Amino acid sequence: MKLQKITENVYYINDTTNIGVIRVNKENDVLIVDSGSDDSKGRRIIKILKENGFNLKYIINTHIHADHIGGNHYIQKHIPEVKIFSTRAEISMIENPIYMPYFLYSGAYPIKELRNKFLLAKPSKVTNIIDELLSDIIIENNKISLLPLDGHTEFQKGIAFENVLFCGDALISEELLEKHKIPVNVNIKNAKQTLLNLQNMNYDYYIPSHGTLLNNISTLAKENYKRIEEIEEKILNFLNTEKSTEKIISYMLYSYGLNINNATLYYLYNTTIMSFLSYLKEEKKITNIIKNNTVYWKML
Ligand SMILES: [Zn+2]
Incomplete structure (x- = not known):
C-alpha cells in the first residue's frame, strides 16, 4: 500500500482494493473513496495518510461490498468524528453488513463459509445521507461528482474530482477478466449500460478499484462489454x-x-x-x- 499522487488534490493508495484520497482544504483534510476490506486495511489507511500529513475526515464508499466498506469500522472507532456518506439505499448494508451473505444465500441465514471477511464487513454508522438524485455533493466547498454506475451492484456510484474518476467495480482489469472469466454483476442490463457510458467519458484518469491507473478506459470497457x-x-x-x-x-x-x-x-x-x-x-x-x-x- 502506497500513496500515489494523480493531480493537485487527488491521490490514491494502491492495494487489492484501491483507495481514493481527495484533499478538500488547505489544512490537508481528506475524503477517502472506499476503505478496504477489514480492520487491518483501515489501520493502514490511517497510518499512510498520517505519514503524509493528511487528516482523514470523510469517507464515501463506491458500493456496499465488504472489500470496499470493511475498513469503515476501524476508522470510525479510531476517528469518531469521521463523516461517512451514503445514499439512503445503501445505509442498511453499511450498518448491517450481514445482509450481504444473506443476499448471496437466497435470503436465508448464510452458511458459515459465507460469513467471511470477503463477504461480511464489520458494521459502521452512516453520518451523512446523500440524496440518490444528486449528481454531486459539496464537501468543504468542493464539488465532488457522483456518477451512477449500476450493474455490479444496484446503486454503485463513481466518484469524480479534478478529472479523475474512481469507478468502483464497474469494470475489471484484463488480468482479472482473464482470471475470473465471468465478472460479478447483479443487473446485466444496467451493467451493459454502465459499460457503454464509460466508453464515452472523457476523464483524464480512471481508477478501477481492482486494477491500475488508466488514462483511457474505452478499450477496457469494450472488453468487459464483449465478455458479457x-x-x-x-x-x-x-x-x-x-x-x-x-x-x-x-x-x-x-x-x-x-x-x-x-x-x-x-x-x-x-x-x-x-x-x-x-x-x-x-x-x-x-x-x-x-x-x-x-x-x-x-x-x-
Ligand atoms: Zn464489488
Whole structure:
C-alpha cells in the first residue's frame, strides 16, 4: 500500500482494493473513496495518510461490498468524528453488513463459509445521507461528482474530482477478466449500460478499484462489454433444450475452464448467472418452467 499522487488534490493508495484520497482544504483534510476490506486495511489507511500529513475526515464508499466498506469500522472507532456518506439505499448494508451473505444465500441465514471477511464487513454508522438524485455533493466547498454506475451492484456510484474518476467495480482489469472469466454483476442490463457510458467519458484518469491507473478506459470497457455478450451467447446456445438452473451454472463454469471449490466464489458466480437468466428472460430470449420440483430454462 502506497500513496500515489494523480493531480493537485487527488491521490490514491494502491492495494487489492484501491483507495481514493481527495484533499478538500488547505489544512490537508481528506475524503477517502472506499476503505478496504477489514480492520487491518483501515489501520493502514490511517497510518499512510498520517505519514503524509493528511487528516482523514470523510469517507464515501463506491458500493456496499465488504472489500470496499470493511475498513469503515476501524476508522470510525479510531476517528469518531469521521463523516461517512451514503445514499439512503445503501445505509442498511453499511450498518448491517450481514445482509450481504444473506443476499448471496437466497435470503436465508448464510452458511458459515459465507460469513467471511470477503463477504461480511464489520458494521459502521452512516453520518451523512446523500440524496440518490444528486449528481454531486459539496464537501468543504468542493464539488465532488457522483456518477451512477449500476450493474455490479444496484446503486454503485463513481466518484469524480479534478478529472479523475474512481469507478468502483464497474469494470475489471484484463488480468482479472482473464482470471475470473465471468465478472460479478447483479443487473446485466444496467451493467451493459454502465459499460457503454464509460466508453464515452472523457476523464483524464480512471481508477478501477481492482486494477491500475488508466488514462483511457474505452478499450477496457469494450472488453468487459464483449465478455458479457459472450456469456449471453453461451447461455443461449446451451438452452436450445431445457436445462435446470444448477446445470446451467455448472456448465458455464466448466465452459470457461473454471473449477470452483469454495463457497464464496460459487455463490458469487451463482448470483451473476442468475442475473443473466433474469436479463435474458426480460429480453424475451428465454423462458422458465417450474416442474418436477425444479426450475428449468429454455430458449424461446
Ligand atoms: Zn464489488
